[in-house]
Amino acid sequence: MHSVKIAIIGGGSIGGLLAYFLYRGGVRNLDVYYRSWRSVETIREHNGVTIILSNGKDAFVPFRAFHHTEAHGVYDVVFNAVKAVDLENTKELMMKIDSGNTLFISLQNGFGSYEYMEELFTPYRVACGVVRIGAQRIKPNIILEKGIGSIIFGQHIGFHNLLPGIVRILSKGGCPAWITSNIDFERWLKLGMNAVINPLTAITRSQNKIILSKWGKRLAWFILRELVEAANLEGYNLDLDRLYRHVIRVAKVTRENYSSMAQDILNGRKTEIDYINGYIVKILEKHGRESIINRFIVDIIHLIEESFRK
Known part of the structure; x- marks a missing residue:
């Protein structure tokens, strides 16, 4: 599972903290996409982001940063962590990085975003993640962790074969995660x-x-x-x-x-x-x-x- 190619669309507070959990869980092949060129340049300059944990310690998370206009191949798993109001602006990128069997995971608040992604890629290839984590991005490359709760995953129809592995990686990385049969x-x-x-x-x-x-x-x-x-x-x-x-x-x-x-x-x-x-x-x-x-x-x-x- 650690060889799986993973991308995060949206490297804000939740996206950055998610990268931290994935890295701690053993993922080394990770790309993060940003809307702002300033963010991309800053991340590239520092080769990743620094997470300031609530216990006072710092953790560096290395990954490759790309602008949302420069798709860098296809991925096995794609987390979409942009705000719900920005989701449709990531449609073109998602289409370009889709392998045809990519597992897309919607992390947006509220209702509507998960359903939108299901229409794009079919319910079997889209999961929803209910995020109970606090974070704040104070600079493009610095994120404050403000409380680790959990991420609960689920799908409307079946379960993608890669979803259990993602749950294991996140749990190993310090983020309690599990799959529910009643995500709504x-x-x-x-x-x-x-x-x-x-x-x-x-x-x-x-x-x-x-x-x-x-x-x-x-x-x-x-x-x-x-x-x-x-x-x-x-x-x-x-x-x-x-x-x-x-x-x-x-x-x-x-x-x-x-x-x-x-x-x-x-x-x-x-x-x-x-x-x-x-x-x-x-x-x-x-x-x-x-x-x-x-x-x-x-x-x-x-x-x-x-x-x-x-």
């Missing part, structure tokens, strides 16, 4: 966390601990109430009380972190709001139900994004 249930659970923490920290430009305030908890409850209704309508039975306690527990553990959406807003970037809270709105409307709080959250985030263009 795990995605709904992760959506609960993202739908609360991401937009509320983005709107307030705050660390995750803002969720623990009186007002943060109140808004979390209303957001999750609509999410649970949407999930139940789709056949996924979530318990509101348990999900709420889980989200608050995650906010406590990651209280000093800035969510990915907060980082996007702070850096004037487009967010994944349509794939997170927007998905809740979409499902409720599909079933003839009205969304109030999640619709409002989506509109507020889009209003902030609009301010970047003024």
Whole structure:
């Protein structure tokens, strides 16, 4: 399995940390693709990235860096770690580096990206990874590890023969990983966390601990109430009380972190709001139900994004 040729599209915080786990797990034939030439040049200059671990230690991860316009052959496994809003911009690259039996793994938040990749490459050749890891890229070649949770993998139809090997490599590399037979249930659970923490920290430009305030908890409850209704309508039975306690527990553990959406807003970037809270709105409307709080959250985030263009 270590001889398998692997690529990561998107060398941001999650992509960089993923490279670290793969390298520690024994992978030496690894390429990482970037959208920015500045990132490519910086990585090439340093021959890789440095991960600053939460225990205070540094770890160097060597790999080859390429721009997304320069496909470097085909691969056995391709992780796509770009933001959901950037996924379609990687379609041409994915097509060029596809061997015809490549396993593509979607790591995007929310719903829609995994399904988009399934349409491109068939469900058997696309897996989804639910990422519960905290990271922040402070320079193109320096990434802060902000908490290692797990990555849960699954597919809608069967399991690609290379997926178990990827799970073993990541686990050996220090990232707990496993395969589930119900990946969409795990995605709904992760959506609960993202739908609360991401937009509320983005709107307030705050660390995750803002969720623990009186007002943060109140808004979390209303957001999750609509999410649970949407999930139940789709056949996924979530318990509101348990999900709420889980989200608050995650906010406590990651209280000093800035969510990915907060980082996007702070850096004037487009967010994944349509794939997170927007998905809740979409499902409720599909079933003839009205969304109030999640619709409002989506509109507020889009209003902030609009301010970047003024």
